[in-house]
Every structure is written in structure tokens, then in C-alpha cells.
Amino acid sequence: EAEVAQSPRYKITEKSQAVAFWCDPISGHATLYWYRQILGQGPELLVQFQDESVVDDSQLPKDRFSAERLKGVDSTLKIQPAELGDSAMYLCASSSRWDSSYNEQFFGPGTRLTVL
Amino acid sequence: KQEVTQIPAALSVPEGENLVLNCSFTDSAIYNLQWFRQDPGKGLTSLLLIQSSQREQTSGRLNASLDKSSGRSTLYIAASQPGDSATYLCAVTGGSQGNLIFGKGTKLSVKP
Numbered sequence: 001e002a003e004v005a006q007s008p009r010y011k012i013t014e015k016s017q018a019v020a021f022w023c024d025p026i027s028g029h030a031t032l033y034w035y036r037q038i039l040g041q042g043p044e045l046l047v048q049f050q051d052e053s054v055v056d057d058s059q060l061p062k063d064r065f066s067a068e069r070l071k072g073v074d075s076t077l078k079i080q081p082a083e084l085g086d087s088a089m090y091l092c093a094s095s096s097r098w099d100s101s102y103n104e105q106f107f108g109p110g111t112r113l114t115v116l
Numbered sequence: 117k118q119e120v121t122q123i124p125a126a127l128s129v130p131e132g133e134n135l136v137l138n139c140s141f142t143d144s145a146i147y148n149l150q151w152f153r154q155d156p157g158k159g160l161t162s163l164l165l166i167q168s169s170q171r172e173q174t175s176g177r178l179n180a181s182l183d184k185s186s187g188r189s190t191l192y193i194a195a196s197q198p199g200d201s202a203t204y205l206c207a208v209t210g211g212s213q214g215n216l217i218f219g220k221g222t223k224l225s226v227k228p
Contacts, residue, residue, distance in 0.1 A: 033216075042219050107160040
């Protein structure tokens with residue numbers, strides 16, 4: 001069964017360091033999402049791609065976060081510099097298309113980030 | 117702004133009991149509603165998706181209903197098992213780009 005892949009699964013870093021997360025969506029899925037989930041909360045959208053284009057990054061802290069999906073397939077989310085408040089689970093999801101009532105999103109296993 | 121609320125925040129039941137988890141949302145203009153399961157420290161597993169034109173969906177022991185006009189959805193779990201213990205998240209498509217707006221989840225514990 002096709003799955004969304006993410007790496008690394010866990011990352012521990014010190015504040016002010018740079019970190020990067022990678023996501024490979026389900027093959028053929030044009031839409032890719034990055035969500036952040038703080039412990040005890042539901043995930044919140046950081047950035048959404050349609051193919052290689054960003055369609056929503058309104059909640060992305062652009063002074064320290066960046067995201068790219070250069071060839072419209074896999075994606076990288078970067079944080080520089082990391083802050084204590086960035087400790088969270090970072091989830092990647094994909095779907096075949098966002099503008100359909102059958103826009104079922106499939107999630108990867110997530111990357112658990114701890115900033116010390 | 118779309119807001120999603122899940123009640124209760126936590127639920128503990130004995131094995132074999134039927135149970136209902138509740139989800140409410142403030143804006144009825146949604147594409148669809150998804151229910152997810154999340155085990156501790158893991159990603160999300162999609163359980164059911166209900167399109168905006170549908171009233172319910174069933175998968176095995178799970179049944180989800182949707183009442184768009186009242187902004188409510190329920191997830192019914194029949195004959196609960198200890199393996200059902202997890203956090204259950206409800207999410208609706210919100211905004212102009214179809215991204216999901218999540219509730220905070222209901223943490224379910226099924227006792228043997």
C-alpha cells in the first residue's frame with residue numbers, strides 16, 4: 001500500500017541550530033501539506049503545495065521557516081534558527097487534489113522535533 | 117474562521133461497549149469531513165471521509181455521520197476493543213485551498 005514517507009523520525013537539536021525535514025508523498029499526489037502538531041493539540045497547517053507551487057503559506061513563520069518542492073514531488077521543510085517553541089511533531093500529508101469533495105489526505109509518520 | 121470542537125476530551129470505557137465521539141464545526145461550507153486515529157507519538161491514520169453531500173460512511177465497526185446544517189458529526193464505534201485505544205481527531209476542509217482544520221481530539225481508553 002502506498003504511503004507518505006518522512007525522515008528523520010526524531011530530531012533533537014539545540015536552539016539557534018538549523019534543522020530540515022524531508023517528505024515523499026504518495027506517487028501521483030499533486031497536493032502536499034506540512035502541518036505542525038503541538039502536544040495535546042490538533043495539527044495546524046504550515047504550508048500547502050500544488051505541484052511545485054505554494055498555494056497557502058499564511059501560517060508559516062517566514063522569518064525562520066522555509067519550504068520547497070522543487071520538482072513537484074518530494075519536499076523539504078527547514079527551520080533556521082530553531083527556537084524552543086518549535087518543539088512539536090511535524091506532519092506531512094498528500095492528496096490527489098485539493099479542490100474535490102473527495103480530497104482525502106494521507107499522513108506520514110511525522111518527525112518529532114525537540115529543541116533544547 | 118472555521119473552528120472544530122471535539123467532546124469529550126477523554127473517554128474511558130470497558131471492553132465491548134458501544135461508544136460515540138462528537139465533533140462540531142462552526143462553518144457549514146465544507147468540502148468534506150475526515151476522522152483520523154492517532155496512536156501516541158505516531159502519525160495520523162485516516163478512518164473515514166464523508167463528502168459534504170453524504171450523510172454517513174461505514175467501515176467495519178466504525179460509522180460516521182455528518183449533519184452539515186447543524187455543524188455536527190459523530191463517530192460511532194461498536195463493540196470496542198483495547199486495540200481501539202488512541203486519540204481520535206475530527207477535521208473539516210476549511211479555507212479557500214482545501215486544507216484541514218482539526219479539533220483537539222478525543223483520547224479514548226478501552227479497558228480489558
